[in-house]
Amino acid sequence: xxxxxxxxxxxxxxxxxxxxxxxxxxxxxxxxxxxxxxxxxxxxxxxxxxxxxxxxxxxxxxxxxxxxxxxxxxxxxxxxxxxxxxxxxxxxxxxxxxxxxxxxxxxxxxxxxxxxxxxxxxxxxxxxxxxxxxxxxxxxxxxxxxxxxxxxxxxxxxxxxxxxxxxxxxxxxxxxxxxxxxxxxxxxxxxxxxxxxxxxxxxxxxxxxxxxxxxxxxxxxxxxxxxxxxxxxxxxxxxxxxxxxxxxxxxxxxxxxxxxxxxxxxxxxxxxxxxxxxxxxxxxxxxxxxxxxxxxxxxxxxxxxxxxxxxxxx
Amino acid sequence: xxxxxxxxxxxxxxxxxxxxxxxxxxxxxxxxxxxxxxxxxxxxxxxxxxxxxxxxxxxxxxxxxxxxxxxxxxxxxxxxxxxxxxxxxxxxxxxxxxxxxxxxxxxxxxxxxxxxxxxxxxxxxxxxxxxxxxxxxxxxxxxxxxxxxxxxxxxxxxxxxxxxxxxxxxxxxxxxxxxxxxxxxxxxxxxxxxxxxxxxxxxxxxxxxxxxxxxxxxxxxxxxxxxxxxxxxxxxxxxxxxxxxxxxxxxxxxxxxxxxxxxxxxxxxxxxxxxxxxxxxxxxxxxxxxxxxxxxxxxxxxxxxxxxxxxxxxxx
Numbered sequence: 001x002x003x004x005x006x007x008x009x010x011x012x013x014x015x016x017x018x019x020x021x022x023x024x025x026x027x028x029x030x031x032x033x034x035x036x037x038x039x040x041x042x043x044x045x046x047x048x049x050x051x052x053x054x055x056x057x058x059x060x061x062x063x064x065x066x067x068x069x070x071x072x073x074x075x076x077x078x079x080x081x082x083x084x085x086x087x088x089x090x091x092x093x094x095x096x097x098x099x100x101x102x103x104x105x106x107x108x109x110x111x112x113x114x115x116x117x118x119x120x121x122x123x124x125x126x127x128x129x130x131x132x133x134x135x136x137x138x139x140x141x142x143x144x145x146x147x148x149x150x151x152x153x154x155x156x157x158x159x160x161x162x163x164x165x166x167x168x169x170x171x172x173x174x175x176x177x178x179x180x181x182x183x184x185x186x187x188x189x190x191x192x193x194x195x196x197x198x199x200x201x202x203x204x205x206x207x208x209x210x211x212x213x214x215x216x217x218x219x220x221x222x223x224x225x226x227x228x229x230x231x232x233x234x235x236x237x238x239x240x241x242x243x244x245x246x247x248x249x250x251x252x253x254x255x256x257x258x259x260x261x262x263x264x265x266x267x268x269x270x271x272x273x274x275x276x277x278x279x280x281x282x283x284x285x286x287x288x289x290x291x292x293x294x295x296x297x298x299x300x301x302x303x304x305x306x307x308x309x310x311x312x313x314x
Numbered sequence: 315x316x317x318x319x320x321x322x323x324x325x326x327x328x329x330x331x332x333x334x335x336x337x338x339x340x341x342x343x344x345x346x347x348x349x350x351x352x353x354x355x356x357x358x359x360x361x362x363x364x365x366x367x368x369x370x371x372x373x374x375x376x377x378x379x380x381x382x383x384x385x386x387x388x389x390x391x392x393x394x395x396x397x398x399x400x401x402x403x404x405x406x407x408x409x410x411x412x413x414x415x416x417x418x419x420x421x422x423x424x425x426x427x428x429x430x431x432x433x434x435x436x437x438x439x440x441x442x443x444x445x446x447x448x449x450x451x452x453x454x455x456x457x458x459x460x461x462x463x464x465x466x467x468x469x470x471x472x473x474x475x476x477x478x479x480x481x482x483x484x485x486x487x488x489x490x491x492x493x494x495x496x497x498x499x500x501x502x503x504x505x506x507x508x509x510x511x512x513x514x515x516x517x518x519x520x521x522x523x524x525x526x527x528x529x530x531x532x533x534x535x536x537x538x539x540x541x542x543x544x545x546x547x548x549x550x551x552x553x554x555x556x557x558x559x560x561x562x563x564x565x566x567x568x569x570x571x572x573x574x575x576x577x578x579x580x581x582x583x584x585x586x587x588x589x590x591x592x593x594x595x596x597x598x599x600x601x602x603x604x605x606x607x608x609x610x611x612x613x614x615x616x617x618x619x620x621x622x623x624x625x626x627x628x629x630x
Contacts (some may be wrong), residue, residue: 096432117528117530118557120410131331144580203428204431206431206438208428209430213535214557215557215560233427233429234430236403237403238401239536241471250567
């Protein structure tokens with residue numbers, strides 16, 4: 001027992017040769033986000049608040065594919081999505097198709113708390129954001145030069161590029177970024193999960209991925225909390241988030257076994273996830289080359305990593 | 315083996331005998347179309363699309379032609395389809411001019427690199443694909459407009475709309491907002507073909523007087539719709555409760571991970587997973603079993619099997 005927190009900044013084909021100038025700022029952001037979450041848990045803040053805080057920090061940082069730094073659609077626009085879920089009550093909120101909201105995750109929380117619905121999207125979600133008075137910015141806040149370049153590359157390659165895929169031309173662009181997410185549990189076993197993303201480079205306008213879908217990219221109940229990253233379409237059909245919990249509930253697996261089973265059951269190179277259980281266990285499996293990730297527990301375990309480490313079983 | 319269940323869930327008991335007869339007539343017609351498709355050897359995924367198209371084209375239920383209106387007086391339809399064979403899936407939300415949302419969901423599955431398109435992007439995709447588009451007047455009928463007016467007067471999100479129960483004794487509430495009682499709504503179909511392939515499809519206009527942009531359970535894989543090698547499931551009822559319960563996936567997970575039979579899995583999911591929400595589910599297994607479960611007063615439903623048995627029913 002005891003609190004625990006795990007977070008990710010996307011899984012994917014992250015080359016071991018990732019240049020330091022791209023690696024260091026991301027590791028630094030992971031460290032800052034982890035410390036923020038740990039301090040909040042030590043301060044007895046509810047896990048729901050903790051995961052929101054951490055994901056907001058990620059969204060405000062241009063190095064990951066969420067909020068500021070979101071990748072561009074085929075129309076060169078941003079369409080951000082996010083989802084948050086509280087374990088004990090299974091209350092949840094989700095948003096898609098946001099183009100001006102600075103912190104998509106906080107709007108998802110407002111959908112959960114201030115509407116009779118769970119999920120609002122596109123114009124209706126933007127209208128709700130204005131009603132609620134959340135901070136909005138114009139496109140220039142979200143669109144970074146790197147992402148304009150990445151869209152151009154993806155279009156040149158005439159393909160939909162998964163958010164974390166290496167650019168075709170080595171050294172061009174800066175594509176090792178991904179969806180962000182955070183899961184947390186407090187010392188009383190209260191759980192929460194949150195995920196936020198800009199989606200896929202060169203995605204069709206209107207495309208919804210796994211992130212805002214309860215049971216796919218995001219899930220929490222009284223047993224565990226899960227946030228997934230990777231190829232959205234694969235995560236949706238595998239109902240990754242719910243399946244980790246279902247394997248624990250219906251098959252009696254431990255968190256680590258359940259999380260590993262789910263990741264191993266999906267095609268290689270498609271999925272990573274972070275998860276915590278009610279009794280403070282942490283799991284961070286992935287079947288991609290790497291996953292930006294970090295975790296900490298009350299009994300002193302702490303890790304910030306990108307690639308498989310010895311003993312990962314990779 | 316073959317079976318399908320167009321179905322509808324209703325709560326309360328205010329459906330007039332005429333409406334009940336009309337519901338049964340529509341269900342019977344759609345059921346026959348699906349059964350014929352399966353008999354002639356069509357794959358399950360084609361059969362469920364066909365049946366849901368029929369249901370969408372009839373103004374009786376809350377999908378396609380009969381879709382309810384949002385708070386802004388618009389229609390925002392959504393649908394999804396899933397082929398258990400390979401767990402391929404497609405979903406759409408926020409459609410306002412596509413005649414058959416389920417067929418656009420099928421095209422998202424077959425013709426796009428994605429599995430879910432919504433709002434303007436989905437409408438653009440519909441035009442690109444050349445599916446049948448209709449004018450808003452096709453959906454926005456006098457009945458729908460007057461029901462929205464009633465809902466606004468009652469300051470409620472009507473869970474169902476055809477017969478608002480103005481003298482209802484028990485005011486159900488959802489997230490603190492009153493909802494009405496009577497509910498013909500979302501349509502769905504599940505089928506298993508002669509090769510044991512399962513498929514599911516669900517289509518809806520959503521909640522009457524819903525906020526613009528609201529997405530419910532119907533397009534969400536694992537919530538309103540799910541199919542895998544073991545079974546196919548389609549749900550109906552309070553969308554928010556179904557989403558929290560990941561109801562459709564849970565029926566399948568109970569079979570896969572806990573070894574329950576199809577009906578046991580449906581019963582367990584409806585009883586244990588829904589919390590205080592009202593909903594129902596229909597399901598078929600790869601073995602050709604049919605199951606249904608609901609914690610509402612009734613659910614409009616129908617099924618047919620390869621042996622020729624057929625049933626259309628509303629109550630328990």
